[in-house]
Amino acid sequence: MKQPIKGFSKLSKEGKIEWLVNEHFENPEAARNLLEEYWHSNEKRQQLHDDFIENTVTNYFLPFGVAPNFKINGELYTLPMAIEESSVVAAASKAAGFWLKRGGFKTEIVSTTKIGHVHFNYAGSFDTLQSMFEDWKPRFFEETEELTANMRARGGGILSVELVNRTDVLEDYYQIEARFETCDSMGANFINSCLEQFAQVMKMDVAMRTELSEADRDLQVVMCILSNYTPECVVRAEVSCKIEELNDDKGVTPEEFATKFKRAVQIAEVEPYRATTHNKGIMNGIDAVIIATGNDFRAIEAASHTYAARNGQYSSLTHCTIDDGIFKFWIEIPLALGTVGGLTKLHPMVKLAHELLGHPNSETLMGIVAASGLAQNFGALRALVTTGIQKGHMKMHLFNILNQLEATPEERDEVVKFFEDKVPHHNLVVSKFCEIRGIPVPRSDVKKDK
Numbered sequence: 001m002k003q004p005i006k007g008f009s010k011l012s013k014e015g016k017i018e019w020l021v022n023e024h025f026e027n028p029e030a031a032r033n034l035l036e037e038y039w040h041s042n043e044k045r046q047q048l049h050d051d052f053i054e055n056t057v058t059n060y061f062l063p064f065g066v067a068p069n070f071k072i073n074g075e076l077y078t079l080p081m082a083i084e085e086s087s088v089v090a091a092a093s094k095a096a097g098f099w100l101k102r103g104g105f106k107t108e109i110v111s112t113t114k115i116g117h118v119h120f121n122y123a124g125s126f127d128t129l130q131s132m133f134e135d136w137k138p139r140f141f142e143e144t145e146e147l148t149a150n151m152r153a154r155g156g157g158i159l160s161v162e163l164v165n166r167t168d169v170l171e172d173y174y175q176i177e178a179r180f181e182t183c184d185s186m187g188a189n190f191i192n193s194c195l196e197q198f199a200q201v202m203k204m205d206v207a208m209r210t211e212l213s214e215a216d217r218d219l220q221v222v223m224c225i226l227s228n229y230t231p232e233c234v235v236r237a238e239v240s241c242k243i244e245e246l247n248d249d250k251g252v253t254p255e256e257f258a259t260k261f262k263r264a265v266q267i268a269e270v271e272p273y274r275a276t277t278h279n280k281g282i283m284n285g286i287d288a289v290i291i292a293t294g295n296d297f298r299a300i301e302a303a304s305h306t307y308a309a310r311n312g313q314y315s316s317l318t319h320c321t322i323d324d325g326i327f328k329f330w331i332e333i334p335l336a337l338g339t340v341g342g343l344t345k346l347h348p349m350v351k352l353a354h355e356l357l358g359h360p361n362s363e364t365l366m367g368i369v370a371a372s373g374l375a376q377n378f379g380a381l382r383a384l385v386t387t388g389i390q391k392g393h394m395k396m397h398l399f400n401i402l403n404q405l406e407a408t409p410e411e412r413d414e415v416v417k418f419f420e421d422k423v424p425h426h427n428l429v430v431s432k433f434c435e436i437r438g439i440p441v442p443r444s445d446v447k448k449d450k
């Protein structure tokens with residue numbers, strides 16, 4: 001039976017690995033070798049990775065691909081994409097190439113405001129709270145002056161502070177809701193530091209007000225935290241063209257394609273089952289660029305899905321119209337991104353990604369990321385409403401299957417040639433591979449495709 005370990009974090013890296021491989025693996029030597037194989041050969045680089053998180057025992061690689069030919073607001077970009085899923089980079093590149101000949105992507109920043117809260121309980125009278133808030137408000141700005149100096153110098157800072165009464169949803173629940181402009185940084189540390197200072201002001205002030213009744217002094221700060229929901233930090237990306245320009249090689253007329261494409265978007269607008277998959281495809285493009293550029297994909301995911309449900313039902317993040325012979329397809333998405341701070345100065349590949357994009361500021365990066373999501377969605381819908389996605393998807397998946405089977409280069413070539421005009425379902429690939437190698441099909445491989 002496995003035993004818990006005390007003081008694991010205090011062990012050296014070697015000590016952690018020693019415990020880990022002996023405790024959890026049938027073949028400790030093989031596990032140790034693999035962990036070490038994935039270390040960086042350059043000690044300084046490895047130290048960097050060791051220091052990003054706690055208890056680092058090795059590195060976890062993701063492919064870093066690029067999607068060229070993204071024309072965004074008239075500029076050409078090659079997008080960095082860190083993602084493990086086959087077909088995503090290919091689909092993005094294909095969609096970029098398609099729109100390159102049709103004017104490219106146009107993006108527009110709707111707003112860049114971020115929001116944070118001091119969540120607190122207050123059992124006293126609302127009038128007293130309101131009057132205290134009026135006193136706190138200027139002090140929130142004064143007592144964060146040192147914290148906000150650099151941000152103000154860059155044109156950002158605290159935009160507004162409000163008292164919000166949420167006792168309609170939870171007894172005694174109030175918020176200090178603050179809005180921030182954090183310029184090119186994602187702003188989490190800045191916002192959280194300001195909010196914690198606000199809480200200090202509140203607690204100190206209430207403690208000093210000895211004239212208040214017991215109830216009116218009953219204020220407890222529960223927590224101070226930015227919101228990852230950023231409906232006021234939104235970008236829009238759009239593509240459009242005349243319907244006849246949707247002339248494609250997929251065996252459908254431009255009119256049929258446009259109508260079916262619009263219908264597919266409408267289905268995602270009204271049907272949450274489809275909206276979830278539809279938006280997942282968008283996030284394929286968004287997350288890949290977010291990860292490559294060192295931003296927080298969990299925050300972006302969380303915000304996007306809340307935004308997709310902002311009208312009470314989970315819905316599509318993209319929309320499509322056909323008016324006066326013009327096909328228009330766009331995305332509107334909250335993207336709180338940073339191009340300074342965080343990993344952007346630390347991770348060598350993140351630095352490279354920013355250089356690849358020409359060192360964009362946060363607003364330009366918002367546009368690039370939105371275009372990537374829109375391109376991905378266009379590519380997925382284009383395939384779905386014409387050939388279906390399995391053809392392209394399984395072709396890419398073929399290489400994963402062949403890697404799993406440890407095919408030699410010759411076997412690989414032969415299998416790829418065989419499937420040139422066929423859909424390479426898992427079982428078919430395994431059978432063909434076994435036939436070429438002259439071995440029986442393993443029983444465990446009579447399994448379903450992913």
Ligand code: MEV
Nearest residue numbers: 277278280281380381389
């Ligand atoms: C697969 O990762 C993403 C798609 O399912 C998206 C979609 O269905 O729109 C292809």
